């Protein structure tokens with residue numbers, strides 16, 4: 001009897017151990033499959049997240065902020081390197097609180113942050129080991145503000161991109177000089193290959209892990225060396241592929257975009273547009289909106305870097321409509337703030353952003369996770385879609401209340417409801433769908449009708 005029960009116990013143990021092993025093996029298999037996700041797969045996941053996110057905060061902050069006349073100060077006011085460098089003595093952002101910045105972004109409904117690591121003035125906003133021209137080595141503040149922000153972003157789950165300028169008005173090897181930065185007093189010589197090495201070393205520092213897992217890079221300044229517009233030829237070989245490979249090796253999930261205002265180059269993961277929705281932005285040429293995830297960037301007033309005299313803040317209504325418009329164009333909106341030299345974001349900007357956030361907290365369903373709707377943007381507004389829902393965003397309800405949706409003859413509409421209160425909206429779908437919007441349904445920001453198809 002004894003031996004029998006012993007045998008039974010053994011069998012039980014064997015079964016339990018086998019089950020345990022099977023579960024463990026399955027787990028390991030899952031984990032290892034996770035590990036072998038290729039860079040491309042990781043970026044595909046990241047690209048989907050990016051397109052769902054829809055709204056980001058752009059931050060232009062640098063030593064130029066001290067002067068309060070925008071980020072092009074050095075070039076525009078023809079300052080020598082020596083004069084410009086004096087600004088560092090007054091860059092002491094003791095009010096800088098990255099937790100507050102992240103909170104401002106969150107309250108605005110923004111899902112990621114893109115901050116200038118280096119703008120055209122070449123000034124590094126982190127503790128770079130390959131130059132003294134950085135915030136730690138030259139300012140009384142002496143702290144790595146990017147590290148502080150990166151830590152906070154990680155803590156608060158806020159993806160972080162770096163804006164990085166290829167163009168550099170300060171580095172002695174940025175030669176030939178491009179179209180800008182000719183008054184810095186720099187010698188008319190330099191080894192461009194050395195410059196590229198320097199740039200890549202700095203980028204490697206940003207990718208080292210010290211700044212966490214990066215959401216991506218937002219490059220700018222390629223155009224400084226453009227032979228002529230239009231045309232993709234440059235006076236120098238930027239060797240973009242090397243830089244992109246470096247990033248994708250160190251931070252495989254990082255999405256790369258480049259503000260060159262040309263069709264995307266190999267290795268780029270998203271396409272950005274400046275001041276205007278894709279294809280109708282300030283710099284666009286015909287037919288170059290690609291299949292990549294799209295992003296439009298613009299300012300909250302008229303300036304990127306802090307500008308003391310720029311009072312032209314866009315109204316919450318303008319900003320809400322801008323965001324809805326970009327979503328209708330299947331793009332994200334990266335909306336800029338230019339923090340002050342003391343490290344704070346202007347209250348005017350914070351106030352506008354709060355209003356957008358309030359609107360999003362109610363209407364976010366019609367924006368986040370959507371893609372551009374089935375019809376192109378119309379005079380009256382745009383559409384977005386998600387699953388079996390089409391969100392019709394109407395900015396301008398025609399006098400007769402009829403909103404016609406072109407190319408919808410084949411659309412089977414099950415129901416049309418006002419998003420605000422789910423009240424039924426009369427519609428006719430014997431041809432193209434026509435909605436009939438009652439006067440009392442009109443919302444001054446955006447009248448949203450949900451079509452179930």
Ligand code: JFZ
Nearest residue numbers: 071072220223259261274283297304
């Ligand atoms: C660039 C920067 O120069 C500017 O300071 C800011 O950072 C913005 C987001 O990006 O703006 C550009 C880029 C390209 C041209 C003009 C402005 N261009 O090709 O004429």
